[in-house]
Amino acid sequence: MFEVFFFLYSNNILILIITFSAPFSRRKVVAFVLLLDILRRRGGRRRRLHWVHPLNQRRRQQGYFYHLVAELRLDSQRHQQYFRMSAEKMDELLSLIGNELTRQSTDNRSALEPKQRLAVALRYLASGDSLISLAFSYRLGHTAVINSVQMVCAAIEKTMVNRYLPRLTTDTWREVAERFWEKWNFPNCMGALDGKHIMIQAPPRSGSHFMNHEKTFSIVLLALVDADYRFRYIQVGDFGRTSDGGVYAESDLGVGMANGTLQIPQSISLPDAAHLGNVPHVMVGDAAFPLKPYLMRPYIGQNLNRKRRIFNYRLSRAKRVVEDAFGILASRWRIFYRRINLHPNNVNSLVMAACSLHNFLLAPSENVTLLMEAEELGRKMAPVRNMGANRASREACGVRATFATFFTSPEGSVSWQDRMVP
Structure with missing residues (x-):
């Protein structure tokens, strides 16, 4: 004698066949439920609740890049203190590496602007702040901050090393x-x-x-x-x-x-x-x-x-x-x-x-x-x-x-x- 059970999980149908030699019992039901839970933990993927965290959805309203950084461009001394370079030099740097920082947007979320990636990476170098702290300040995901730092450093290494650390003659x-x-x-x-x-x-x-x-x-x-x-x-x-x-x-x-x-x-x-x-x-x-x-x-x-x-x-x-x-x-x-x-x-x-x-x-x-x-x-x-x-x-x-x-x-x-x- 056998029973066929259907379990719907993550848009897939799992068909499990169990053979019983005795009438169906409560103990076997509990064992079956536990088995399904094990399968869920091992093979199931945790569904993403949202692509952008609600805190980060207010990036334009409250994130540092759209407010503090924009205001610093009006104060050359404070811009120098914050980024350890002038706004003019930062613009020149962006013109050199900006193409390497450009990514395509998707249906689920917009790609970060190259100048925002640059701002995050420069602030990381200039301050030594933790990546988590920068993520909260700029209303970005932790992974986005790490990627920005790595992308900017890689872009500078690719684009500027031969120019500013040339081979000696x-x-x-x-x-x-x-x-x-x-x-x-x-x-x-x-x-x-x-x-x-x-x-x-x-x-x-x-x-x-x-x-x-x-x-x-x-x-x-x-x-x-x-x-x-x-x-x-x-x-x-x-x-x-x-x-x-x-x-x-x-x-x-x-x-x-x-x-x-x-x-x-x-x-x-x-x-x-x-x-x-x-x-x-x-x-x-x-x-x-x-x-x-x-x-x-x-x-x-x-x-x-x-x-x-x-x-x-x-x-x-x-x-x-x-x-x-x-x-x-x-x-x-x-x-x-x-x-x-x-x-x-x-x-x-x-x-x-x-x-x-x-x-x-x-x-x-x-x-x-x-x-x-x-x-x-x-x-x-x-x-x-x-x-x-x-x-x-x-x-x-x-x-x-x-x-x-x-x-x-x-x-x-x-x-x-x-x-x-x-």
């Missing part, structure tokens, strides 16, 4: 070196090198790969900066536990320098010091980096002679530009003071976008203000520490010694250096 290296001598009194310098931690939420099942020396989770941003705080090369995405030297050695920059494939200018004499011979073009870094013929680091130790102390001062002075560049970056985009709750791949895109925007917005008139704000906040991006010793070649030691001699010679000394060296 021989002429570019020379221009950077001339500017370093002119502004920071360090000749033959192709840039200042350093690495910082970008704090992230611990990715699931990532083990200790992203854990750094401070027991927080991060990825590493390696950057080479010119004399005017402009990023010339960046690499982002290495595990937080990696050292500066380790990140550099595996980077395109490190490999290219070692192999001589980066169109580095030929060695030339230092200014008015032909008697010292030709000297290679170099980068400057701190003690976390290895000493190479093309990468200078300070002398290590307590009882250094005058020549070595002056070299350390002059190198530190030139290297400070990369610290200041990171200070300007984080002062403008305060997301870097927070733990970023995105997938590491999306964090990589965000950092690339932020560095591209840094170069896009860089202006001497703003640098001092941003650095002062960074000092007032008293917060800095966490540095990456060295995790290994360095055995320098005789050639590298000779290059450093030549610079030290030059900095204490009449041709290369500066009037204030003796006051700065204890």
Whole structure:
């Protein structure tokens, strides 16, 4: 004997056949109902009650974009404070990436305007507010905010990186070196090198790969900066536990320098010091980096002679530009003071976008203000520490010694250096 039951659920008819060897009982009815409930929980989809939440349906009446953002365009100072850029620069940015942010509307809901997506993403970078907080403020769904941030960062990375972080050429290296001598009194310098931690939420099942020396989770941003705080090369995405030297050695920059494939200018004499011979073009870094013929680091130790102390001062002075560049970056985009709750791949895109925007917005008139704000906040991006010793070649030691001699010679000394060296 069998019974056939029909159950209507989610516009589908489920036909269930159960064979009974005894008369139908109440216990079997209960078992059947429980079985249907299990099937509903496992296979049924929860029906969407509404495509747009009632709170978000009042987006035009009460959302930030249609009111606060519109009013800020009438007040340039407050617009600058809110988005960390002027309305004119924001319009220029939109003209560059707007096509990448355009989506088609559907019968159920209208697509967000590109300028609203841009406003949400820039506010996320500028404030470090949580994604949930932005969703409530702009009367958007949480997913819409995440998508907007990811879309804007991807659009900037696709459209602007090659323009504002172009590949370095021989002429570019020379221009950077001339500017370093002119502004920071360090000749033959192709840039200042350093690495910082970008704090992230611990990715699931990532083990200790992203854990750094401070027991927080991060990825590493390696950057080479010119004399005017402009990023010339960046690499982002290495595990937080990696050292500066380790990140550099595996980077395109490190490999290219070692192999001589980066169109580095030929060695030339230092200014008015032909008697010292030709000297290679170099980068400057701190003690976390290895000493190479093309990468200078300070002398290590307590009882250094005058020549070595002056070299350390002059190198530190030139290297400070990369610290200041990171200070300007984080002062403008305060997301870097927070733990970023995105997938590491999306964090990589965000950092690339932020560095591209840094170069896009860089202006001497703003640098001092941003650095002062960074000092007032008293917060800095966490540095990456060295995790290994360095055995320098005789050639590298000779290059450093030549610079030290030059900095204490009449041709290369500066009037204030003796006051700065204890």
